[in-house]
Amino acid sequence: MPQTLFIADLHLSDDTPALNRLFLQFLQAQQGGADALYILGDLFEVWLGDDILSNTAVETAAALKTFGRTAPVYFICGNRDFLLGQDYAERAGITLLPDIREIELYGTHYLISHGDEMCTDDVSYQRFRRIIRNPWLRKLLLALPQSRRRKIAAKIRAASKEKKQAMGHTPVSDVTEQGVQTALNHHPQTEALIHGHTHRPAVHEHGFNGRTVKRYVLPDWYGGSGGYLKVSPEGAEMVALGTNL
Secondary structure, eight states, X not given: OOOEEEEOOOOBOTTOHHHHHHHHHHXXXXXXXXXXXXXXXXXXXXXXXXXXXXXXXXXXXXXXHHHTTTSOEEEOOOSSSTTXXXXXXXXXXXXXXXXXXXXXXXXXXXXXXXXXXXXXXXXXXXXXXXXXXXXXXXXXXHHSOHHHHHHHHHHHHHHHHHXXXXXXXXXXXXXXXXXXXXXXXXXXXXXXXXXXXXXXXXXXXXXXXXXXXXXXXXXXXXXXXXXXXXXXXXXXXEEETTSOO
């Protein structure tokens, strides 16, 4: 049966060898059996620029290139890997997509994104996001020496970790109804949303223009758990890791 796969929030790095192997196993298991693979951000724990490649980034690029011989791979940057650019995309054989993208699969309109833009109650993060995603600032960051970028990334990760410990899974760090409605108003044909970022895998329902729109939140892969979303002509289905590995 035709199927398209969606994943997000793996946070791969040289410090996660077991997780890296799990991702490679996933790609090998799905090779030749998918119409496409969509990676909706935070594939990597951190990205300092296409000119600073970890061993994990190199290995992942080779695996994605191999997978891409039988099905296209699409990538939406997350808040961790928003500096990933065209050089790495070409190396990995993937296609970069904008932050939010409307796609049609098997006759259904899906709206896909990393999801952080819909966490509208986190005002400080949204302010930071607007600044850090500015094209001129992105260009400035990538022009900095590698050593300087490493220091900046370390500070951002430390601040993010401190904030996460303080906030945990409080409502302010989750997607809001306002965020969802804003996205739907910009893309009124949407029949279902797919995103990651919040690490709260679930299926939600939202009312919009007199109909119900489902929102699929992708799981992370921490501890070897988690999974992916499979979209087919029959609809969307969450699949646990290990089911098809």
